[in-house]
Amino acid sequence: MKAAKSDRVQRVGLFLLFAILAILALFPFYCLFLGSFKPTTELLRYGLNVKLQPELWSLENYKHLFTAEGSRYWYWYRNSLVLTTLQTVASLFFSAFVGYGLAIYQFKGRNLLFGLVLFTMMIPLEILILPLYKTMIFFRLINTYPGVILPFVVTPFAVFFFRQYALGLPKDLLDAARIDGCTEFGAYFRVMMPLMLPAFGAMAILQALFSWNSLLWPLIVLRTTEMFTLPIGLASLLSPYGNNYMMLMSGAVLSVLPILILFLLFQRAFMAGLTIGAVKG
Structure with missing residues (x-):
């Protein structure tokens, strides 16, 4: 019973560790993806950031x-x-x-x-x-x-x-x-x-x-x-x-x-x- 509980805790710990590593790896792409929908003026003023700001989104960069x-x-x-x-x-x-x-x-x-x-x-x-x-x-x-x-x-x-x-x-x-x-x-x-x-x-x-x-x-x-x-x-x-x-x-x-x-x-x-x-x- 103790071995099963220890194994479960170990798996949860590994899952959390790899989840954190995945988030850190995807974070730059998340900022890049958000920046691709923002106007150039916004990027020049604030650079890439994590703010969603849906009111600024547009498809002009892709067009x-x-x-x-x-x-x-x-x-x-x-x-x-x-x-x-x-x-x-x-x-x-x-x-x-x-x-x-x-x-x-x-x-x-x-x-x-x-x-x-x-x-x-x-x-x-x-x-x-x-x-x-x-x-x-x-x-x-x-x-x-x-x-x-x-x-x-x-x-x-x-x-x-x-x-x-x-x-x-x-x-x-x-x-x-x-x-x-x-x-x-x-x-x-x-x-x-x-x-x-x-x-x-x-x-x-x-x-x-x-x-x-x-x-x-x-x-x-x-x-x-x-x-x-x-x-x-x-x-x-x-x-x-x-x-x-x-x-x-x-x-x-x-x-x-x-x-x-x-x-x-x-x-x-x-x-x-x-x-x-x-x-x-």
């Missing part, structure tokens, strides 16, 4: 996105959607390939390669910017989609994650596929890859979030306004020559929707992939 001036916002939105989709799909495909190979196959230098993957995870992106930039100039990929995507087609964290997940895959199924006449690629795509779907779901959200929010590297590679991604475009609305709060507030709110929809679609795979992949070793 501004559909004007001639706001049309560039949708160019940025399209660029971000295209880049995020291409980079996420390419990263999942190639990173899963590498992680699966490191987990399943025994070959000379395997541990060394995995050590290099772990070492690469420790290197900050800022250190790699100059050599990556020179590489993009050499291949004439400045101000292009491939220039943004190619350096992150295979990411160390994704390789590490897929490798850890693949370590827990049943090897008997792979042996059975070989006996049935499957090639190594056939066994991977037909037998092993379907078993890795939770890992794909989890990493799809993480990779899409990384690509969608990426600012530094696209800012260096992309030159023209028409090629800007959403983070760069929104950042450009704040300048010493004037701040376009109408587009900034409403545009920032709408920028959350793709990642939110993606998480709702893959949340079960996300949780399963993280929990299962975390205990494989």
